[in-house]
Amino acid sequence: MNIHVFIVDSKTLKSHLEYMFAGTGATDKKFPFLQDAKAYCHHSTERNLVGMIADISRIRPKDKVIFYLQASEGKQGRFFGVFEVESFSFFDENDEKNYLANQLGKGLALRVRIKPDNVYQYGVTEREALDELTGIEKPYQLCWSMIYRKLKGNRGCTMITEYEFNALNMKLHVKNKGKILKNTGFTFDDNEKRIINTDINKNYIGRQNSLDIQPRLIYKAEKNNSFETHLQALIMQKFDSAPLKDKLLTLKNGSAWIGNEVSCGVGMQRIDIMIIENDASEFHLRIIELKDEKPVNNIIDEQLPWYLKWTMQYVVPNLLYDGKKVIIHPCIIAKHTNDESIINKIKTKQMINVNICDVRVDNTEFIAFEINNESIEFNKIL
Secondary structure, X not given: OOEEEEEEOHHHHHHHHHHOXXXXXXXXXXXXXXXXXXXXXXXXXXXXXHHHHHHHHOOOOOOEEEEEEOOEOOEOOEEEEEEEEOOOOEEOOXXXXXXXXXXXXXXXXXXXXXXXXXXXOEOEEHHHHHHOOOOOOOHHXXXXXXXXXXXXXXXXXXXXXXXXXXXXXXXXXXXXXXXXXXXXXXEEEOXXXXXXXXXXXXXXXXXXXXXXXXXXXXXXXXXXXXXXXXXXHXXXXXXXXXXXXXXXXXXXXXXXXXXXXXXXXXXOOEEEEEEEEEOOOEEEEEEEEEOOOOOOHHHHHHHHXXXXXXXXXXXXXXXXXXXXXXXXXXXXXXXXXXXXHHHHHHHHOOOOOOOOOOEEEXXXXXXEEEEEOOEEEEEEOO
């Protein structure tokens, strides 16, 4: 199960609640390349837009959604929830037909449909969720996913870990004394800053077009343009289906959490993709570095070792609570190479020394891709 936090204001939250959807986007920016793979889009604009596509593409039905209402008029930001995802992510272009654009005050072209899970009337304030240290004994127990997001001030759809969600959900439960709203209609009372029930049910009838990024990725690759963000979006869209599923997921009957652009420091360091799987006896963490070119020494010497060190300090301790084993898989996904020296370095480099019982770091994996005849193929080399 994944948990996703959508950033909203009081106007967009009201529409989200009334029509039961969650959306993100870049105000009035359009996504021409989703309808025509050869369409022009300025490279920096496109990189930003495709990053948003990657964010929302990780969402799957039955995931959970929390809304973060941004601070305004001197009032703190608040977390509201909980909702359950009812659809895969979809696309509604920012044109004159964009559904609910006038009510929202912006396009929000990237969306998912949701339904009530356990919806609480009152939200947990930002201070209560992120700054309150009662019960916090170690730094790894803080909600770092949202703290990093606040420090960097970006991403309209942010994932949080299951541990972070459980802590936030408990605070919502306590704040509302366990009282859950009826699963009828909902709207937002901006004066009281609370979710309330309504008898008016509004059906979502907007366009639900495909977010498939593969045609654009292939076009960019054929033009020798950068496509690393596109590669991340593609993996978010296809990580749990063949052929990637067998290469990226270890457990056949476990559950999987996936995150992209996982912040791992107060600087700009980010893990491209992190996957956490678990079953009755084990956790498997896959720490993935992506490249749209052939693998280079910097990945092996600097990037992956730091990602592993951060993971050991801030993620692994929250997984050791019930005696399960934790197996970490460093992984590189990059363009195919015949350079035996770099392949051998990936194979033999010891990324980190681990002295924690029940924690093991396996050898680094190398998954190579090749683009031919309008398709992309992934092969596990190591």
